[in-house]
Amino acid sequence: MSLMKIFDTAGSGMSAESLRLNTVASNLANADSVSSSPDTAYKAKELLFAPVLQAQGGVASQNADTNVGVRMEGVTESQQPVETHYEPGNPMADASGFVYGSNVNPIDELVNMISASRSYQNNVEVMNTAKQLMIKTINLGS
Template sequence: MDYSQAFAISAAGMTAERTRVEVAALNLANAHTVQMGEGTAFQPMRVASRSMAASQVAPEAFAHQVDSGLASLGQLELPQAVIEPSGVSPKQVYEPGNPFADGKGYVTYPGVDTATEMVSMMSALRSYEANVAAMNTTRTLALRALDIGGNA
């Protein structure tokens, strides 16, 4: 088995999860932003992981890949993290003393849900740790294979 494929899979997962953490941090940092410097409101973002191969591979092909020792894995695309607007509507808070309040005294804030962002961040951190553990396990297996091969 080519261990570089296993390292590439873990690295792709780590990259996607790092992107999720960065986007959640960006959303949390701008949760109370009224307007950006150029006068536009902040639009919360979300991360979507997409892989064309996941929708194109037949379910029976997975068993074939496992049976063949993941030999055909190099032909599959690794998941890519795509940052896109979340489409959440902004929330209005009654703050008549705020200089950004409209005529009725409401200030428009981005529709960032801090609890959801924190859960997303914690989930991404745990997934990142799982990818690191998988990479370390692969490294240990590769070193053991070298040890076995060197003693023969």
């Protein structure tokens, strides 16, 4: 694996973690939202990622020069049930007096945010280390 591909791999990881952080922020922003029906209540978004392993020439093998990374496969909605509250005075209440809250769990989202930010930071460190190695290699010839 060439040293330049390290930047592609780490950059791919940074992009994925950035998407995770944006999704967590969106989920947290909608954690307290309510709706008049369970179908329209906000459901937490979850990202699906898949590894990328693509060799030059289209065939991946252990000896081939490969590009590796991660890509987003799609976005799904959490299957957890939405919260139901009896609030007959709420303008969003249905005919029975219920409002339906989101299924976002703020604790899970904060854990996901910490994990994503640490992974992003690790990818930055990989890029910085690779850059320092390249600079030291160039300075060997001077």
